[in-house]
Amino acid sequence: xxxxxxxxxxxxxxxxxxxxxxxxxxxxxxxxxxxxxxxxxxxxxxxxxxxxxxxxxxxxxxxxxxxxxxxxxxxxxxxxxxxxxxxxxxxxxxxxxxxxxxxxxxxxxxxxxxxxxxxxxxxxxxxxxxxxxxxxxxxxxxxxxxxxxxxxxxxxxxxxxxxxxxxxxxxxxxxxxxxxxxxxxxxxxxxxxxxxxxxxxxxxxxxxxxxxxxxxxxxxxxxxxxxxxxxxxxxxxxxxxxxxxxxxxxxxxxxxxxxxxxxxxxxxxxxxxxxxxxxxxxxxxxxxxxxxxxxxxxxxxxxxxxxxxxxxxxxxxxxxxxxxxxxxxxxxxxxxxxxxxxxxxxxxxxxxxxxxxxxxxxxxxxxxxxxxxxxxxxxxxxxxxxxxxxxxxxxxxxxxxxxxxxxxxxxxxxxxxxxxxxxxxxxxxxxxxxxxxxxxxxxxxxxxxxxxxxxxxxxxxxxxxxxxxxxxxxxxxxxxxxxxxxxxxxxxxxxxxxxxxxxxxxxxxxxxxxxxxxxxxxxxxxxxxxxxxxxxxxxxxxxxxxxxxxxxxxxxxxxxxxxxxxxxxx
Amino acid sequence: xxxxxxxxxxxxxxxxxxxxxxxxxxxxxxxxxxxxxxxxxxxxxxxxxxxxxxxxxxxxxxxxxxxxxxxxxxxxxxxxxxxxxxxxxxxxxxxxxxxxxxxxxxxxxxxxxxxxxxxxxxxxxxxxxxxxxxxxxxxxxxxxxxxxxxx
Numbered sequence: 001x002x003x004x005x006x007x008x009x010x011x012x013x014x015x016x017x018x019x020x021x022x023x024x025x026x027x028x029x030x031x032x033x034x035x036x037x038x039x040x041x042x043x044x045x046x047x048x049x050x051x052x053x054x055x056x057x058x059x060x061x062x063x064x065x066x067x068x069x070x071x072x073x074x075x076x077x078x079x080x081x082x083x084x085x086x087x088x089x090x091x092x093x094x095x096x097x098x099x100x101x102x103x104x105x106x107x108x109x110x111x112x113x114x115x116x117x118x119x120x121x122x123x124x125x126x127x128x129x130x131x132x133x134x135x136x137x138x139x140x141x142x143x144x145x146x147x148x149x150x151x152x153x154x155x156x157x158x159x160x161x162x163x164x165x166x167x168x169x170x171x172x173x174x175x176x177x178x179x180x181x182x183x184x185x186x187x188x189x190x191x192x193x194x195x196x197x198x199x200x201x202x203x204x205x206x207x208x209x210x211x212x213x214x215x216x217x218x219x220x221x222x223x224x225x226x227x228x229x230x231x232x233x234x235x236x237x238x239x240x241x242x243x244x245x246x247x248x249x250x251x252x253x254x255x256x257x258x259x260x261x262x263x264x265x266x267x268x269x270x271x272x273x274x275x276x277x278x279x280x281x282x283x284x285x286x287x288x289x290x291x292x293x294x295x296x297x298x299x300x301x302x303x304x305x306x307x308x309x310x311x312x313x314x315x316x317x318x319x320x321x322x323x324x325x326x327x328x329x330x331x332x333x334x335x336x337x338x339x340x341x342x343x344x345x346x347x348x349x350x351x352x353x354x355x356x357x358x359x360x361x362x363x364x365x366x367x368x369x370x371x372x373x374x375x376x377x378x379x380x381x382x383x384x385x386x387x388x389x390x391x392x393x394x395x396x397x398x399x400x401x402x403x404x405x406x407x408x409x410x411x412x413x414x415x416x417x418x419x420x421x422x423x424x425x426x427x428x429x430x431x432x433x434x435x436x437x438x439x440x441x442x443x444x445x446x447x448x449x450x451x452x453x454x455x456x457x458x459x460x461x462x463x464x465x466x467x468x469x470x471x472x473x474x475x476x477x478x479x480x481x482x483x484x485x486x487x488x489x490x491x492x493x494x495x496x497x498x499x500x501x502x503x504x505x506x507x508x509x510x511x512x513x514x515x516x517x518x519x520x521x522x523x524x525x526x527x528x529x530x531x532x533x534x535x536x537x538x539x540x541x542x543x544x545x546x547x548x549x550x551x552x553x554x555x556x557x558x559x560x561x562x563x564x565x566x567x568x569x570x
Numbered sequence: 571x572x573x574x575x576x577x578x579x580x581x582x583x584x585x586x587x588x589x590x591x592x593x594x595x596x597x598x599x600x601x602x603x604x605x606x607x608x609x610x611x612x613x614x615x616x617x618x619x620x621x622x623x624x625x626x627x628x629x630x631x632x633x634x635x636x637x638x639x640x641x642x643x644x645x646x647x648x649x650x651x652x653x654x655x656x657x658x659x660x661x662x663x664x665x666x667x668x669x670x671x672x673x674x675x676x677x678x679x680x681x682x683x684x685x686x687x688x689x690x691x692x693x694x695x696x697x698x699x700x701x702x703x704x705x706x707x708x709x710x711x712x713x714x715x716x717x718x719x720x721x
Contacts (some may be wrong), residue, residue, distance in 0.1 A: 071602075071603040071606055071607075072595075072599070072603070072620075073599075073600065073603045074603070074607070096603075096606070096618075098606065099602070099603050099605075099606020099607055100602060100603075100606055100618060101614075103606045103607075103609045104605060104606050104609065104610060104611060104612045104697075105611070105612065105613075105614040106609065106611060107611045108614055111614035112614055114614070115614045115617065118617055119617060122617060122619070126619075422656070422657070433652075434652075435654075441656045491622070492622035493622075511658075511661055513625075513653075513655050513656035513657060513658045514655075514656060533655060534622055535622055535623035535625055535626055535654075535655035535658050536621070536622055536623060536625060536626020536627075537623065537625040537626060537655070537658045537661070537662070539626060539628065540625060540626050540627060540628045540629075540662065540665070541661070541665075549622075549626065552621065552622065552626060554628060554630070554631060557619070557631055558631070558634055560619055561590060561619075561631070561634060561635050561638050561640070562638055564588065564590060564617040564640070565588065565635075565638035565639045565640055566586070566588055566639045566640075
């Protein structure tokens with residue numbers, strides 16, 4: 001028996017035997033694959049059968065095992081996983097005879113049986129020719145570079161330190177806290193921002209965290225497991241080695257440039273400016289006189305052609321600040337001019353209701369007819385057409401607050417460019433949407449906070465912690481497990497390039513979606529094992545057949561094709 | 571000298587249609603699985619080869635399948651912009667579109683190479699595509715092996 005492939009056909013408790021009669025399968029398969037050893041099993045997914053199969057493999061020393069069972073998404077993947085766990089050395093593969101054959105060709109049993117024979121022979125042809133990817137060694141430095149010390153970066157650094165991983169926390173400012181340092185209180189619960197930051201700062205004050213103030217990343221090189229980042233620390237150049245990177249460099253508010261006559265009239269200010277003023281006002285007792293009418297204008301320079309996105313935090317911020325004005329003095333008339341209020345979720349919905357209950361007025365306007373701020377030198381009114389009633393309104397105001405969106409920081413593009421990360425149309429960094437939004441397509445690079453998309457401080461913290469756990473997993477065990485290549489939940493293989501066949505044309509280098517194929521100094525093209533995800537694009541573009549994924553090599557693919565070609569040709 | 575042997579000669583009505591489907595395991599394979607779960611009755615004309623990414627399907631492999639006597643080849647990947655492999659399906663699509671043109675030039679119907687980008691993700695979508703593809707292939711004659719000789 002040794003050296004022959006074993007075919008285990010699961011009859012799914014005999015339910016498949018009607019569509020795929022056993023004798024028809026046996027005759028069909030053995031006549032075409034005389035070397036194969038065939039076994040019918042009532043249900044491979046049962047633990048007893050799995051144990052029995054594992055025992056059988058141990059005894060009989062088969063060269064490979066093909067499971068003919070159900071779809072990988074039904075039980076197939078579990079079965080093959082279970083078998084592989086008992087013996088990784090035996091190449092194993094799965095063909096789907098239930099969802100892929102018996103269940104969809106029930107109306108034509110003859111054709112179904114012929115197809116099942118084809119599928120099994122095809123699986124065998126591919127399996128017996130399958131090669132294994134070469135081994136490679138991945139060095140994993142147990143150190144993470146966190147770029148940005150805002151709420152996301154602080155949470156990531158603190159979490160990593162607790163997990164016993166060394167952290168370099170770099171920020172372009174001298175102080176930790178990021179944008180929260182410019183904001184007094186946070187929605188939805190009106191928490192003072194320093195109170196919110198305190199536990200994060202405390203966690204990040206761990207001895208394993210090395211905070212580098214006034215630092216920017218000028219360049220990153222290297223591979224996952226060992227990135228080399230060149231930093232500029234307060235004018236001095238420095239290179240650090242890190243096993244993983246967490247990008248938490250956040251976003252910045254768009255400041256008004258003469259929007260709604262902001263440069264011209266005093267009293268037209270940005271939301272950020274209001275934060276500063278509120279901090280002064282809230283300290284005073286009793287409430288200072290001055291403001292009698294405040295108008296907030298939402299969606300300044302957002303949701304328009306040049307900046308088409310909703311920044312998602314400006315509505316809750318405006319509600320929070322409007323409520324703060326009301327708290328200072330209930331007599332202030334506060335009106336929010338909006339294009340639809342965005343307050344998703346339980347807590348933000350509550351904030352909205354609270355704002356309505358406190359007498360804040362909401363008026364919708366149309367982007368085609370934006371509100372006009374009136375006054376000379378000082379603001380005195382805002383006039384607009386109510387989009388719902390079509391009435392002209394004149395609202396007396398001595399303060400106009402422009403809700404400004406967040407936009408990506410300028411350095412984000414170069415940082416992402418060095419690592420080969422993709423930016424969305426707006427300039428925010430994309431993760432592996434939709435399955436792993438916090439992981440970049442490259443192993444060892446994680447994203448959190450507003451570098452991905454504008455988020456609230458609490459969401460930034462949550463994402464920071466999640467990214468930290470992902471980075472820690474990668475450094476301790478993640479990446480590629482060679483034993484598991486081609487198994488479910490793992491990648492298909494790792495590309496290799498045969499130097500003697502390679503013409504060095506560089507098509508794989510240009511095409512590789514992960515920057516894994518690259519040109520070495522002497523023009524030879526090599527593959528970085530840790531970057532490769534086994535998609536096979538390099539093999540498909542290679543004109544000389546030098547690039548290949550051993551596990552899905554074209555020789556085995558061709559053998560599979562020959563098995564399903566009409567019989568007359570052979 | 572007559573016209574070159576084109577793909578519009580006699581149609582063999584009782585011929586068994588054979589097609590191969592290269593299905594991306596992140597997208598079209600799910601559609602195929604779903605069609606199976608819903609037990610949608612389909613013509614038994616196609617055999618699926620699961621692939622990691624549609625980008626890994628070499629144009630040469632498509633030609634080889636046709637040279638082996640298969641009536642058609644389908645390559646099914648994720649929707650454009652939703653590739654599991656960082657947009658690898660965009661260059662793959664361009665390459666295979668070019669191959670469709672080349673098939674036409676050598677005298678084979680371009681519909682023998684079915685391309686699907688994210689349109690086979692649901693069971694009924696996969697089933698619809700397979701029925702349609704089988705019907706198209708049934709209207710075409712067997713591939714003349716002298717037309718396709720991959721290197």
